[in-house]
Amino acid sequence: MKASGSWRAFFALIRDTRPSKLLIASALSLSIVSTIVGLIVPMFTKNLVDGFSLTSIGTMQVVMLVAVFLAQALTSALSTYLLARIGQGVVAKLRDRLWRKLLILPVSYFDRHPTGETVSRMTNDTGVVKGLISEHLTGFATGIISIIGSLIILLSMDWKMTLILLAAVPLLLSFMVPLGRKMHKVSKGLQDETAHFAGVLSGVLSEMRLVKASGSESREYEEGFKGIRKLFRFGLQEGGVSALIGPAVSFTMMMLLIIIIGYGGVRVTSGEMTAGGLVAFILYLFQIMFPVSQLGTFFTQMQKAVGATERINETLRAEEEDFNSGKELARIGEQAITAENLVYGYGEDEPVIQGIDFTLPPGKVTAVVGPSGGGKTTLFSLLERYYSPSGGSIRIGGEPIGAYSLKSWRSRIGYVSQESPLMAGTIRENITYGVEREVSDEELKRVAAMAYADRFIEEFPHGYDTEVGERGIKLSGGQRQRIGIARALMRDPELLLLDEATSSLDSKSEAVVQEALGNLMAGRTTVVIAHRLSTVVDADQILFIEKGRITGRGTHAELLRSHALYREFAEHQLKQAAGRDENEDMGGQEGQEGQEGR
Template sequence: MTDHQSAIGGASKEAAAPKGDWKAFIRLVMQTRPSKWLLAVASVLSVISTLVSLIVPYFTKNLVDSFSVESIRPEQIVLLVVTFVLQAIAGGVSIYLLNRLGQEVVAKLRDRLWKKLLTLTIPYYDNNRTGDTVSRMTNDTAVLKSLVSEHVTGFFNGIISMIGSIIILLLMDWQMTLIMLAAIPVASAVLVPLGRTMLNISRKMQDETASFTAVLNQVLSEIRLVKASNAEDREERVGRSSIESLLSLGIREGKVQAFIGPVISLVMMGLLVVIIGYGGMRVSSGALTAGELVAFILYLFQIVMPVNQITAFFTQLQKSVGATERIVSILEDEQEDVLQGRTLTDAAQAIEAENLTFAYSGDGEGVLHGLNFTLEPGKVTAVVGPSGGGKTTLFSLIERFYKPTGGTIRIGGEDIESFSLHSWRSRIGYVPQESPIISGTIRDNICYGLDRIVTDEEVERAAHMAYADIFIHELPEGYDTEVGERGVKLSGGQRQRISIARALLRNPQILMMDEATSSLDSKSEVFVQKALDNLMKGRTTLVIAHRLSTVVDADQILFIEKGRITGSGTHQELFESHAMYREFAMQQLRIGEDAQAGELPAPASEPALNLPPSAERK
């Protein structure tokens, strides 16, 4: 079994386990504040349509009992036609209003979910597959919409139709009615177990569909890796496993339906035969008129047909309960309140970490152990050490993606947790190793995340300082060039320079960088390093260093191994006193010096932009 298959099976078992509560569904729908007048009008029209349908058989009885050409009056025909037209109009308008109500409910729910997904903490995304989350947003909300817009009205109309029909039939002929009702326990004995089986199959199919969506999202988002690794056959087997699971569930569902349909037909035919036979005897004896027998048969249909609607309602309700469980689990998950706390106005202050400790799970092995360091304002601190030592985790703690399990991080002597996330992160510029690019234009990516209007001059100046204008001007559409999904139309160096331009335009006081120049070609590396030099000037900088020149020029170096700082100081100090740092510097920091790159040409003119003097390009 592949990892994907194990994950799919586990997700299916986990999702199928809980038994839901329909009250949670009601609460979830009511929290969207559906339009009461829309619901009231739709319900009234639906009830009117149902009540009219109860009158039609009785009206038919009178026509049959007094049927002759001479007895037919024009007003009777007109009344019958008007009745059918009004019923059709009332039913059609009711269906439209309920469908609209369902669409509005699901739209509000999706809006609420979308806002929630954007404020969920990073640990949520660490522990949940993206495809599963996407399925919650699309498939599960669609299940709720189907119940509200399609099945609720059918359920209540069916109840009204059944109760009304039974009451009328009891008044017409209670003996035949009791004979007819005797078939209900017999049919229920067969249909109820089948309904439960259908429910379990439906829920498993829903969960399997969500898992398959997760696989699709994962594979298609990394299709280049799949092709480069010749993994098409492997992923084809994984996908086929999910497809076969869905096929198996679909076949099981078909088998159950193959029983339900004939059973209902058998009950219907049996009731018709009994009612026609017994009713014919009573007609011949004069205890029942021919019109009453016809009405009896019509009312029979108005009892049996709603049974299907009610069964479908309860099946869909159980699906919705399962969907509600998953949606509520997201809505109740911990979220970030980005506005809670004081506003940080000046981040050009010393940042201190005291006994900083972190573990990804409460009972898991710690990643960081008692870190103590100070980042001086306007100075560059390089973080080096073996892979897996906790360097990226340290960045995540400073960015406040995670909360420390012990110790504190302070700025200007105050805990950073006392400041709002929005104001804290607005003071930080983060240039990760894998420069994230969104689908859109180059201009969209440079301006991404800014909540103000950005002029063309500002964008061009930021690109200029990041040495991105050199390749942007060579593109036919310049800054309006579409970069493709995740920036696939750009090279690694180009994506990195756009990421730097974005940070420059943000004009942060704190800069965190995970240098990625080691993965670039020599020409791109020169451009990117020059851009990084521009970006770092005058800012409190923390950088995971991959270049020897960055380490040598740093004001402070932190050497981290196995989650602990085993050395700190300047390059010369550590080179002389720290054996592992000396070995690390000699063996792993072997990227060419700036001197090998030569000077880069600057454009003849530099557009004006209100950036700090420290951000001037050499």
């Protein structure tokens, strides 16, 4: 993207936030007033120097001078505040737009973009835009006005000396333009590395228990240190460019000042200029020098903001989910869900799902088993419409599920995963998560009782208002699962998806959760991914998936007779169950012996 195009993209992004035109006009008007007032001071000084005497300084002149300074200070302060308010308003609307966008992006977007990188777009990149508007736009606006106003007055005072002043413009541009391009490149790299570093931090800090349990502190330190070094190098490059811009502008201006003083002194000696005129000229030169320095800073920050804009626009342009288009699905009811020649793959690799067909009978339990990596979880994602199949279709009652709105389709689905995710908040908020209607205490307690969660909840001092911590860390695995089941019960789903819902639990917790799942599955079309035989043995049908294909289907007894790999799977599970029971018996015996010893 060319620089001019990038600048247009930046201004288009700001325009889309619809900042108050009244506030912008007021801020700019005050800036103009402040600058014009400042332009009066050198002329007042000229008259004072040319006709200086103690008797010429009257009370009125002193009062007017003080009034001028106060007016300039007041208008400058108001202008700065209004621009800060505009900047805060712009970034708030920009973050609101980004947040709204992120929530309607498909799951595939988050598969490709790390969480930390996305958070960086919301915080760091929008902060760069805010800084430009709030901190540097004032200097840009007043600087332009001050430079133009000063040049007009200087031309009227002495056009020959003003032409000498203007000769510095090509010199300034000769190094400002390439330095600006360099800053744009450095800023983009810095923002990308900042986003990557935020992703590393987010991933490590969210899994700190795994880091410590694995003794991987040194490894993660090295990974983090690499990011810190890269940020350091980008920071040095940025500092180097900034270090060149400031001194270059100052050097040019100081050389001009020396030339003006020398040439002006000659003109004063020859009588072509008064001493007061030379003083005024120098003061106006300062009113050009300082704004030029501010403009240099502004263009440096502008390059950063342009880089941030490109990243923000990438997110805003990403394809989003359409929740509301399509027909309304009133009920799944007695309709079967069928898949016909279903195909799906992540990218250009071999498809994970390769032409499978199946039917989910209404109100029945279908278990999906098979080796890891066979496509079981991908199948769930297709049922939930996180992804669209690249071939074939999923239908309900003969109608493709894509014909129904996402909102109505997903509202019919209840999902319980292997580690039911919880949001930071209370137990009440997690059970009612996603439920838009008002939920009574009686209904809350009823679904908690059906999930066998009411007893442990009521043992907490704050009951249903107990905070669960980040990702539910304050609860045990079994407790989190039962909260997840209660949440699914609260939704009253017609299609239930259970993704290895008991595989990570001990036998005691599994027994309780299985009873809760029994309450949840009653009368619902259910699809179960399971590794444990106890979960699937009573299923109405079992689908055995290998390498994205269904290689066996039927009941447990039918597959034991006809499918060698399923038979091996069942025998392996029976051995594991026997070993687990033996361990529990040993544990119980040791506990009894210990009690007798005491």
